[in-house]
């Protein structure tokens with residue numbers, strides 16, 4: 001059965017579309033077969049030419065359900081669903097049909113408020129720092145901002161996907177034959193990180209830690225984790 005990853009969140013400009021394409025590309029670099037499923041009706045689907053992944057036009061709910069149903073039958077495929085902004089109802093549907101759900105957010109107080117609400121609403125979703133600053137001062141400020149969050153939210157935040165100007169390339173109607181190395185590297189790293197969620201979901205880690213604590217050998221298990 002195909003695995004379905006959704007990138008959602010009730011705010012525009014957080015990087016959902018960029019991350020959908022970058023992750024799709026990155027997963028193909030890890031040898032997976034991938035469909036990037038575009039559900040945002042405000043966005044024209046992009047040409048598949050030159051891409052390592054398939055693009056599915058799923059701008060209507062009917063088309064989306066058909067695409068996901070079809071994907072589910074395809075062994076070893078991964079579907080990456082790009083959500084749209086301000087679509088709370090659609091987000092709930094995407095959440096329910098997905099194995100992994102990502103909530104990108106940027107380093108602003110407003111984004112943090114939104115992502116906390118979404119983490120609350122979607123208990124199995126992961127928050128993904130997006131377009132994260134590389135500059136030392138900005139990075140420190142962003143880290144301090146995250147440190148203000150309650151632990152229950154902080155422990156569901158993945159390592160950041162940094163600002164990467166080359167990420168725009170995959171959003172072009174047609175991609176160039178040769179992609180920048182930084183884009184390939186960033187995409188591969190992102191894909192590895194997301195695949196780790198499949199292999200070692202939070203529940204399993206939490207369960208393992210809980211069992212270890214009961215057995216009194218937490219340090220050993222924690223090292224392994």
Ligand SMILES: Nc1ncnc2c1ncn2[C@@H]1O[C@H](COP(=O)(O)OP(=O)(O)O)[C@@H](O)[C@H]1O
Nearest residue numbers: 012013014015016017018131162163164165167
């Ligand atoms: N990691 C990144 N590095 C640099 N620019 C980015 C990154 N992620 C997104 N952007 C830019 O931010 C803007 C919004 O991104 P987009 O993916 O369209 O967000 P959304 O789909 O959530 O509305 C776009 O101009 C995009 O090029």
Ligand SMILES: [Mg+2]
Nearest residue numbers: 016017040084
């Ligand atoms: Mg978008």
